[in-house]
Structure formats: structure tokens, C-alpha cells
Amino acid sequence: MRNQNQPVATEGYPFIGLFAFVTLVFALLGWGLLTLVFLGLTLFTIYFFRNPERSAPADADAVIAPADGKVVFVGEVNEDRYFKSRAIKVSIFMSVFDVHVNRAPCSGKVLDMFYHKGEFLNAALDKASLQNEQGGIFLETGKGQRLLFVQIAGLIARRIVTYPVVGDVLERGMRYGLIRFGSRVDVYFPLGSEIKVGLGERTRAGESILGYFR
Structure with missing residues (x-):
């Protein structure tokens, strides 16, 4: 890639x-x-467009941040695309000053992907998760755990770039895409997962721990 x-x-x-x-x-x-x-x-x-090197944490069970930025949402939501149930969503907002190369939050196989055209609302707003242009990856780990992470375009961002295709195997921390000029990434955990970040915290893609599966 x-x-x-x-x-x-x-x-x-x-x-x-x-x-x-x-x-x-x-x-x-x-x-x-x-x-x-x-x-x-x-x-x-x-x-x-800088693309710095990052070192993933030694804890192999940790789900790490896919993006640099600020956590703007943590909580339960309905996830009807893949989980078909309640899930825990963690949203990271990237300003134009953050690194915009996105990294895989965990290792696993890409089961499915989607892309939807939409609006270009301020990505910091929660309704951007539903209304904005976006593309997502549904991934399954070697232990059978599943994670959905979604790149969302923002007010200025007009291009989502995603490298993998269905069937590819991603390694935790590897670069998998980017979004141009300000945007957001949502990560959906299965209900019951342990979340380690809170509102307002800053994350570093490939290094910050978001949480753990059940």
C-alpha cells in the first residue's frame, strides 16, 4: 500500500x-x-501532507487511534450498517494542522467496505457521522472481534482516500488512507468494550490507545 x-x-x-x-x-x-x-x-x-513515523504500543490487545486529533464524541449509538445493534462510538476530529494520514486501529482482515456521497458539514458536529461524505472499513481480527472505522469528510475536506480492498489484511498501525484538509474518523467498538479515552483528549494516530475489546 x-x-x-x-x-x-x-x-x-x-x-x-x-x-x-x-x-x-x-x-x-x-x-x-x-x-x-x-x-x-x-x-x-x-x-x-507530512507522514511521520509512529511506534504502536507494546500491548498487542490495545485498539489504537486511527487519526491525530481531538476526541469529540464517546458514547453508545445505534450502528445499523454492520453491527445491527448498539455500539460504542469514538469520534476524532482532525483540524487542518493535524497529521491527516490514517492508520489501522487493529490488525485484521477487511471483511467489507463502503463509500457514501453526502454533505460537507463541519466534521466536529455529531450529525456529520450520518450526513457527510464518508467511507468505512469493517474489519475482523484474528480472534474474531470486529471493528468499524469510518473516514468522514468535513467542511473543507473534499476527498477521502482509502488504500485497502476487501480481503486485504491490515497490520495495526499501518497507514491505510487519508482525508484532505480537515476531517474526522469514527471508530465503532462492540458494546461492552473498554474505552480508555474521554472527550477533549488528544490522540496520535498509531500510538494512542482508544480501548480494548471485551
């Missing part, structure tokens, strides 16, 4: 190249202010 080792996600290359080219053109024309503006955009785009 893509972006397993690159320091900058490949999805950012077209944007970085475009801004760098425009910066060069303005510099050659001697337009100082516009040169500085587009140089800033070039540097920010490199920063936005």
Missing part, C-alpha cells in the same frame, strides 16, 4: 508541485508579495 515509508504523502505531490511552480513563476517575474504568499502555501501543503 502507498505511503508506508514516504515522509510526505504522495497525494500531496500534485498540490506541492503546483504551488511550487507558481511560486517560481512569480519569483521570476519579480512579484515579491505573491512569491511570498505562494511560498507559504507550498510550505504549508508540505506540512499538511
Whole structure:
């Protein structure tokens, strides 16, 4: 899969190249202010698509955060797509300043995937889980536990990128996709799971422990 080792996600290359080219053109024309503006955009785009190395916690049973950001929801909800029952949802909101490369929260086989077009509401709002454009992965671990994690587009984000296909086996902490320019990831645990994060906490993709299965 893509972006397993690159320091900058490949999805950012077209944007970085475009801004760098425009910066060069303005510099050659001697337009100082516009040169500085587009140089800033070039540097920010490199920063936005950064893809740092992370080390998963030693506890192999821990379900880890798929995204950098702030926990904006923890609680029970109806999950009618796969669990067909109540589930525990943990929602992580990513601002434009967070790393946007997403990582697998646990190891397992991709049983199913979905993608739905939708609106582009503020991803920090809970109704974004139902109304916004989104794509999800339903995964089963080697022990038979199942987890659903959903990438959700936001007010600015307009592109969800997901690398795996049905049948792929993901390793905990590996990069599996990204969302461009501000977004959210929801993780659905089976009811009875032990959740280790609370509202307002910050998470780091591939490192922070969200919880444990029953």
C-alpha cells in the first residue's frame, strides 16, 4: 500500500508541485508579495501532507487511534450498517494542522467496505457521522472481534482516500488512507468494550490507545 515509508504523502505531490511552480513563476517575474504568499502555501501543503513515523504500543490487545486529533464524541449509538445493534462510538476530529494520514486501529482482515456521497458539514458536529461524505472499513481480527472505522469528510475536506480492498489484511498501525484538509474518523467498538479515552483528549494516530475489546 502507498505511503508506508514516504515522509510526505504522495497525494500531496500534485498540490506541492503546483504551488511550487507558481511560486517560481512569480519569483521570476519579480512579484515579491505573491512569491511570498505562494511560498507559504507550498510550505504549508508540505506540512499538511507530512507522514511521520509512529511506534504502536507494546500491548498487542490495545485498539489504537486511527487519526491525530481531538476526541469529540464517546458514547453508545445505534450502528445499523454492520453491527445491527448498539455500539460504542469514538469520534476524532482532525483540524487542518493535524497529521491527516490514517492508520489501522487493529490488525485484521477487511471483511467489507463502503463509500457514501453526502454533505460537507463541519466534521466536529455529531450529525456529520450520518450526513457527510464518508467511507468505512469493517474489519475482523484474528480472534474474531470486529471493528468499524469510518473516514468522514468535513467542511473543507473534499476527498477521502482509502488504500485497502476487501480481503486485504491490515497490520495495526499501518497507514491505510487519508482525508484532505480537515476531517474526522469514527471508530465503532462492540458494546461492552473498554474505552480508555474521554472527550477533549488528544490522540496520535498509531500510538494512542482508544480501548480494548471485551
